[in-house]
Amino acid sequence: MIRHIAFSSALTALAALPAMAAPDGAALYGEHCAACHAETRLGGMGPALIPETLGRIKGDALQEVIGNGRVATQMPAFAGDLAAEEIAALAAYISAPLAEVPDWTAADIAATREMRADYAASDAPVFEADPMNVTLVVETGDHHVSVLDGDTFGVLDRFSTPYAVHGGPKFTPNGRFVFIMSRDGWVQKYDLWSLAEVGRVRAGLNSRNIAISHDGKWLAVANYLPNTLTILDAADLSVARVIDVVGRDGATSRVSAVYQALDRESFVLALKDVAEIWEVATVPDAGPFHEGFVHSHESGMEESLAAETGLFARRRIPVEDPIDDFFFSPDYRNLIGTNREGDRGVVVNLDVGRAIAELPLPGMPHLGSGISWLRDGHRVMATPHLREGMLSVIDMASWQVVKTIKTDGPGFFLRSHANTPYVWADVFFGPNHDRMHVIDKRTLEIVKTLIPAPGKTVAHTEFTRDGRHALVSVWEDDGAVIVYDAATLEEVTRLPMRKPSGKYNVWNKITFEDGTSH
Numbered sequence: 001m002i003r004h005i006a007f008s009s010a011l012t013a014l015a016a017l018p019a020m021a022a023p024d025g026a027a028l029y030g031e032h033c034a035a036c037h038a039e040t041r042l043g044g045m046g047p048a049l050i051p052e053t054l055g056r057i058k059g060d061a062l063q064e065v066i067g068n069g070r071v072a073t074q075m076p077a078f079a080g081d082l083a084a085e086e087i088a089a090l091a092a093y094i095s096a097p098l099a100e101v102p103d104w105t106a107a108d109i110a111a112t113r114e115m116r117a118d119y120a121a122s123d124a125p126v127f128e129a130d131p132m133n134v135t136l137v138v139e140t141g142d143h144h145v146s147v148l149d150g151d152t153f154g155v156l157d158r159f160s161t162p163y164a165v166h167g168g169p170k171f172t173p174n175g176r177f178v179f180i181m182s183r184d185g186w187v188q189k190y191d192l193w194s195l196a197e198v199g200r201v202r203a204g205l206n207s208r209n210i211a212i213s214h215d216g217k218w219l220a221v222a223n224y225l226p227n228t229l230t231i232l233d234a235a236d237l238s239v240a241r242v243i244d245v246v247g248r249d250g251a252t253s254r255v256s257a258v259y260q261a262l263d264r265e266s267f268v269l270a271l272k273d274v275a276e277i278w279e280v281a282t283v284p285d286a287g288p289f290h291e292g293f294v295h296s297h298e299s300g301m302e303e304s305l306a307a308e309t310g311l312f313a314r315r316r317i318p319v320e321d322p323i324d325d326f327f328f329s330p331d332y333r334n335l336i337g338t339n340r341e342g343d344r345g346v347v348v349n350l351d352v353g354r355a356i357a358e359l360p361l362p363g364m365p366h367l368g369s370g371i372s373w374l375r376d377g378h379r380v381m382a383t384p385h386l387r388e389g390m391l392s393v394i395d396m397a398s399w400q401v402v403k404t405i406k407t408d409g410p411g412f413f414l415r416s417h418a419n420t421p422y423v424w425a426d427v428f429f430g431p432n433h434d435r436m437h438v439i440d441k442r443t444l445e446i447v448k449t450l451i452p453a454p455g456k457t458v459a460h461t462e463f464t465r466d467g468r469h470a471l472v473s474v475w476e477d478d479g480a481v482i483v484y485d486a487a488t489l490e491e492v493t494r495l496p497m498r499k500p501s502g503k504y505n506v507w508n509k510i511t512f513e514d515g516t517s518h
């Protein structure tokens with residue numbers, strides 16, 4: 001009886017306790033994260049913590065980073081201070097989209113601009129190596145770039161970059177300066193002669209990639225957040241224009257990517273959310289740009305270039321569905337894009353301003369990594385597919401698929417060079433991610449599959465200026481760049497690197513060497 005009374009009073013006492021409140025992710029964020037990542041979650045000393053930036057770090061992986069920190073960064077481990085439910089609440093809070101898309105005006109951008117007071121421009125390269133054969137290696141493991149001498153493979157400099165660089169760095173036409181962009185929208189300018197940073201600016205809150213104008217004067221930054229294209233003066237990183245990206249129906253759109261269209265003297269924009277392609281003039285009077293208007297007007301397109309003229313004039317090309325990944329013909333008259341479902345390719349002629357052909361391209365082609373070359377007098381292009389183990393080779397005159405090359409898994413990057421008979425194609429996804437196929441450009445057959453680091457991801461190839469050497473990444477934190485003899489396919493040397501992602505040879509990039517992607 002006594003026992004029964006004691007038990008029931010304990011129950012009464014329990015019921016009187018307030019229900020255990022679920023941890024408040026927002027409050028925890030304010031207490032533990034805001035000092036480094038900003039109250040707004042848009043980044044400060046640490047990167048932005050918003051879904052757009054976190055990308056594929058989700059759920060358990062995110063809780064792992066919060067609990068255990070990140071090696072070689074200032075991100076501490078919170079597992080000692082926070083309970084598992086609190087870490088889960090924090091992960092959920094930073095994974096949720098921002099309630100409102102913040103403004104990021106020209107004034108906001110200008111306020112972030114930091115030009116280095118210690119930068120002194122030298123009159124000539126401060127090193128002996130061939131400045132045209134320098135290759136940059138973006139090391140995402142610890143957010144650095146190594147500057148390699150393309151002849152000796154010695155490291156001329158290693159400098160820190162903003163957090164999470166994505167996409168190819170862009171060089172001025174003379175190869176002297178390079179611009180590097182991070183997913184948080186920081187753009188860094190570096191002087192390859194002086195081996196010194198010139199300055200940096202935050203051009204967007206979440207950005208995709210950058211493009212430099214044909215004359216090296218303007219740098220365009222494609223933004224997801226906010227829905228804008230930022231154009232910077234490449235000389236001093238000041239803001240030249242911020243263009244709101246709004247479709248004809250009034251809907252705003254993220255910019256998936258911006259590309260330099262060399263011969264057109266324009267930028268071409270892939271838009272994520274509206275069914276339009278945009279072209280933005282980078283000279284006050286871009287010739288082909290105006291011809292394009294006349295044709296598209298004649299063909300009944302309601303939108304006209306005449307609506308805007310002068311520097312940064314914008315032209316809209318309506319398409320059936322949004323297409324957000326492009327490959328250009330070398331003369332920049334045609335682009336190939338894919339629809340969002342990634343099962344159909346469409347060829348858009350930029351002169352006439354409309355689609356001229358369709359082609360079956362299932363398996364999410366990654367056209368941005370496409371390359372083209374001359375095969376028996378015909379120009380063909382090849383693209384990997386992100387969802388299927390194959391490469392599509394397409395004739396660029398007839399727009400027919402010439403061959404589908406079966407690979408050991410879906411790949412990300414393709415590369416070749418005018419002086420090599422081979423295309424190098426990685427197998428980025430799946431169990432065979434440690435393989436690199438070498439494919440004959442004429443027979444379209446795989447001639448060799450390299451497995452230089454069994455079990456480790458091997459990806460992305462770049463060539464030296466003369467095409468004699470191929471540089472391949474072992475995409476791991478304790479990774480390497482492996483230098484191959486591009487003719488014998490034998491390994492020449494292995495340079496230790498921290499998760500090296502892309503590699504970019506100055507000459508190949510500024511000359512748009514056959515075999516290089518954008």
Ligand code: DHE
Pocket residue numbers: 055140165166167168169208209210256257368412413460501502503517518
């Ligand atoms: Fe990239 C280039 C888009 C994920 C590494 N990537 C590009 C370009 C685009 C693009 C549009 C060409 C722009 C340029 O160079 O100017 N990338 C996308 C995506 O939409 C996708 C699939 C999803 C996303 O998260 O944005 C994506 N990309 C990745 C990665 O996960 C990679 C492998 C690792 C990373 O760094 O995030 C990656 N992308 C790269 C690299 C290039 C690139 C290294 C430059 C390749 C080159 O040789 O020029």
